[in-house]
Amino acid sequence: MTTLKSRLQDDLTAAIKARDELRSSTLRLTLSAIGYEETAGKVARELSDDEVLKVITREAKKRREAADAFEKGGRPESAERERAEGELLADYLPKQLSDEELQAIVAEAVTEAKAGGAEGPKAMGAVMKIVNPKVAGRAEGGRVAAAVKQLLAG
Structure with a gap:
């Protein structure tokens, strides 16, 4: 198992034990997306750390776009939740360039x-x-x- 994926799973276990609903649901969805990516195509395979990083990046981008959509739709509480999930995923991404x-x-x-x-x-x-x-x-x-x-x- 890749180190990034195992880190996500360890963090999920810790979040569940700590009853951190936001963190555990976000990590569950991300691990689900990684699992889907691993089984997509003709042959199931394990993703490398770079591929896992791309999935996390895609998931974080989805959160930002959803937050914008909720904001425009007049649902600030949903937008706030999406932003919080995006920030949580950002912890797993490399530092962004200035x-x-x-x-x-x-x-x-x-x-x-x-x-x-x-x-x-x-x-x-x-x-x-x-x-x-x-x-x-x-x-x-x-x-x-x-x-x-x-x-x-x-």
């Missing part, structure tokens, strides 16, 4: 892409290809794309 760190990585990638002959807005794909492995899990795709567009336009 805007300055992201800008530096993107600027370096733009320079590298331009050296390879990519120019203007059409260079977006080439730059993203360079940036994505460097920021994997530490910055949301939308943030990265916005930073790349901004630097390519300017």
Whole structure:
């Protein structure tokens, strides 16, 4: 079993013993999503830590989007719960890059892409290809794309 998945299960056991309903339900749902991912496809397999991290990232993003939807729908208590679950999942994710760190990585990638002959807005794909492995899990795709567009336009 991967170390991240076993950490989630250990934390779930501790949350159940402590009668922490928010933490236990959030971890149950996340472990369920991981289990689903492991059995999806033709052959059941165990996910690596990187794959487990992607599932946790996806689950955290769902929570943020749900919180926004609840907020717009006039259900602040549900939005608050979703935000709390998202913050709980954030503890399992790598520290997010600051805007300055992201800008530096993107600027370096733009320079590298331009050296390879990519120019203007059409260079977006080439730059993203360079940036994505460097920021994997530490910055949301939308943030990265916005930073790349901004630097390519300017």
